[in-house]
Amino acid sequence: MSYQPPATGYEALMHRSEVAVSVELQTQDMTLNIGPQHPSTHGVLRLVANVDGERITGVEPVIGYMHRGYEKLAEVRTYAQMTALVNRIDWVSGFASEVPFIIAVEKLAGIEPPERAQWIRLILTELFRISSHLVFTSSYPLELGGVTPLFHALRERERVLELIEAMTGGRFHPNFNRVGGIKPAAGGGKTQKQVSMDIPGGWLEDVKAAMERVLGATDDSDTLVTGNELIKARTVGVGRIPADKAIEYGLSGPNLRASGVAYDLRKQEFHLPYDQVEFDVISGQDGDCYDRYWVRLQEIRESVKIVLQAIEKIPAGPLRAKAPRVLKVPKGQVYVRGENPKGEFGYYIISEGGQKPYRLKIRSTSFSNLSILPWVLKGALVPDLVAIMGSLDFVLGDVDR
Amino acid sequence: MITGWFWVDLIIKVVLVLVVMIGLALVAIYAELKVMAHMQNRIGPYYAGGRWGWAQPFADALKFIQKEDLVPAGADAVIFKAAPYVVVASTVATFVVIPFSPSLVARNLDLGVYFLLAISSLTTIGVLMAGWASANKYSLMGGLRAGAQLIAYELPLVLTVAAVVVQAGTMSLVGIVEAQAAPIEIGGLSISLPFLLKGQIVGFIIFVVAAVAELSRIPFDMPIAESELTMGYLTEYSSLRFTMFFLGEYAAMISMSAIAATLFLGGYWMPFVPDSALIYVGPFILVTKIAILVFFMLWIRSTWPRLREDQLQDLAWRWLIPVALLNILVVAFFKVVVF
Numbered sequence: 001m002s003y004q005p006p007a008t009g010y011e012a013l014m015h016r017s018e019v020a021v022s023v024e025l026q027t028q029d030m031t032l033n034i035g036p037q038h039p040s041t042h043g044v045l046r047l048v049a050n051v052d053g054e055r056i057t058g059v060e061p062v063i064g065y066m067h068r069g070y071e072k073l074a075e076v077r078t079y080a081q082m083t084a085l086v087n088r089i090d091w092v093s094g095f096a097s098e099v100p101f102i103i104a105v106e107k108l109a110g111i112e113p114p115e116r117a118q119w120i121r122l123i124l125t126e127l128f129r130i131s132s133h134l135v136f137t138s139s140y141p142l143e144l145g146g147v148t149p150l151f152h153a154l155r156e157r158e159r160v161l162e163l164i165e166a167m168t169g170g171r172f173h174p175n176f177n178r179v180g181g182i183k184p185a186a187g188g189g190k191t192q193k194q195v196s197m198d199i200p201g202g203w204l205e206d207v208k209a210a211m212e213r214v215l216g217a218t219d220d221s222d223t224l225v226t227g228n229e230l231i232k233a234r235t236v237g238v239g240r241i242p243a244d245k246a247i248e249y250g251l252s253g254p255n256l257r258a259s260g261v262a263y264d265l266r267k268q269e270f271h272l273p274y275d276q277v278e279f280d281v282i283s284g285q286d287g288d289c290y291d292r293y294w295v296r297l298q299e300i301r302e303s304v305k306i307v308l309q310a311i312e313k314i315p316a317g318p319l320r321a322k323a324p325r326v327l328k329v330p331k332g333q334v335y336v337r338g339e340n341p342k343g344e345f346g347y348y349i350i351s352e353g354g355q356k357p358y359r360l361k362i363r364s365t366s367f368s369n370l371s372i373l374p375w376v377l378k379g380a381l382v383p384d385l386v387a388i389m390g391s392l393d394f395v396l397g398d399v400d401r
Numbered sequence: 402m403i404t405g406w407f408w409v410d411l412i413i414k415v416v417l418v419l420v421v422m423i424g425l426a427l428v429a430i431y432a433e434l435k436v437m438a439h440m441q442n443r444i445g446p447y448y449a450g451g452r453w454g455w456a457q458p459f460a461d462a463l464k465f466i467q468k469e470d471l472v473p474a475g476a477d478a479v480i481f482k483a484a485p486y487v488v489v490a491s492t493v494a495t496f497v498v499i500p501f502s503p504s505l506v507a508r509n510l511d512l513g514v515y516f517l518l519a520i521s522s523l524t525t526i527g528v529l530m531a532g533w534a535s536a537n538k539y540s541l542m543g544g545l546r547a548g549a550q551l552i553a554y555e556l557p558l559v560l561t562v563a564a565v566v567v568q569a570g571t572m573s574l575v576g577i578v579e580a581q582a583a584p585i586e587i588g589g590l591s592i593s594l595p596f597l598l599k600g601q602i603v604g605f606i607i608f609v610v611a612a613v614a615e616l617s618r619i620p621f622d623m624p625i626a627e628s629e630l631t632m633g634y635l636t637e638y639s640s641l642r643f644t645m646f647f648l649g650e651y652a653a654m655i656s657m658s659a660i661a662a663t664l665f666l667g668g669y670w671m672p673f674v675p676d677s678a679l680i681y682v683g684p685f686i687l688v689t690k691i692a693i694l695v696f697f698m699l700w701i702r703s704t705w706p707r708l709r710e711d712q713l714q715d716l717a718w719r720w721l722i723p724v725a726l727l728n729i730l731v732v733a734f735f736k737v738v739v740f
Binding site: 030032033038039040054141142143144145146147148150151152155224228230231233234381382383384385386 | 437440441442443538542619620622623626627628629630631702703704705706707708709710711712
């Protein structure tokens, strides 16, 4: 039943060469195809890795298995129709990728959204940031083999998602932004029309209560994961990205901040009223996997701070500015970027006038964050591959668009 | 001797060992589902069987059996098919020498400990067979990891057991239990203690760490490592053969716990239980001790992530083996010089 090599052709040649190699007692690198279906590639990423035993000598990411052509789709859709698509780019934080697009359209069209809408956008963005980071802090130990943190953090994330659902009607894809403000909250219908023109009653109080529980979840993570010796053994010093390399490869968000660069778009550009809330930019030191985990955990706490301040400061007023029903945007171009939970997320819109953009360029976060994989994985071990890949926290929909 | 006829006795013993092993393994599977669920704020299995989901292991087994028994095209079919049985057989065989009470032991070998260690390391061969014959790169890496890991941790395991054998002065498992039951004189007070409290605490810790590694359980489950190697050497297995591996894994957990309980915790013996009662109470005492050790392993699993392969080797060669050697020296010194 043993393997019979074919007598002729390419395979025979390969077999002969393999025999020759084994006779000389040399070993050959093995090509290990990781993905597109693999438990820890977060979807359909494929990595073609050359491994010498457990040591990775080279790795090449193959992307595009999830390409949905959003940039092209945008050219045949009106601006209002696009809001349903842009929140599907990074589905773990749908709202956060909706906001820069809608702000870009508002800038092009010259519409000023009311302040209350801006504050609600800010709160929802932070809720999605908390939800996204909770997914990371729960699933990252899972990739290292620890099962329990997943359930503890996901339970509190569920509370956050319930709040988002109460507000927007959707858990992942809110499609809540409208040009000129936000959509009237969920629970509408004819009879409740007047009531539902604002955020649901008691919602802000519920958010406050949920924030307490989120802080509890981060404390749980602290006791179960942050100080865990085995987690430290697996992550400290693994996958180090120095600050200059991180900037070179265009990393952003927590991945960049973990390398010690305190750069946060929320402190740079104020499309949303981030200038009126106080929070710290968390940055790490070594840029290793542990720092990337730690930065995200701390950012949850900062987001909670922001949300609690925003609840105090949210002004009264309308939710939506007056915008024409058929929106015609003048000629022009604009680039708006925002701090997505995963990093810098931007939209470049070129308008030739009319209802549709002439061209939309999406600067998606995960695509840039993933580009460092070949550099950082070189020389790592196969178990480190999982640890490093997980710590970069990318979403494949965000990579392929 | 039960009936006096050799073949009838043999069949009864084989059936008994199989029933005990499979029964305990099923209980261990159920315990893992339930205990881990409660540690993770879940309920766990709930519907199967009508109450507490007690039938979940049976339902799982039935589901696996219904699946198609796949053999990959490039696989070495004979070895691929034989591998799970090698693993299960070596695990079952360990139950042969474990005494459940002074007389309830399938075979009381004089070299019981030796038999145990020899037979339980056969598992490695089964795992290597599975990894090599699957014709899958993940399986190959998992199999090789398992090979390296089991060799590294067989050593501290054997060394700690050697220390116990030195202290007991016998290799028979019944003899080791009796040595623990034998009273010792401390300041005119006559008490009997298990080896754990008679200076084998270091040995016990090393044994448990090495046993968890031998069983390839978290934090030492690199051969399976589903987030890296999908399922390691189990990747290509399905249906009944997967069930065999699965059952073998839990049976091995039980057998390792039984060995640890016998060597360090007094086996079927317990202080303050009269010797005449041991023959009836013994099995329950041993199973309770096994249950405590199994619970400990489940607890570890829901607390820690897995280590890396090089860290695991580091732990074995640089820490466990030197300490285990030192342990033998100390035990032998006390045995020869002090007592």
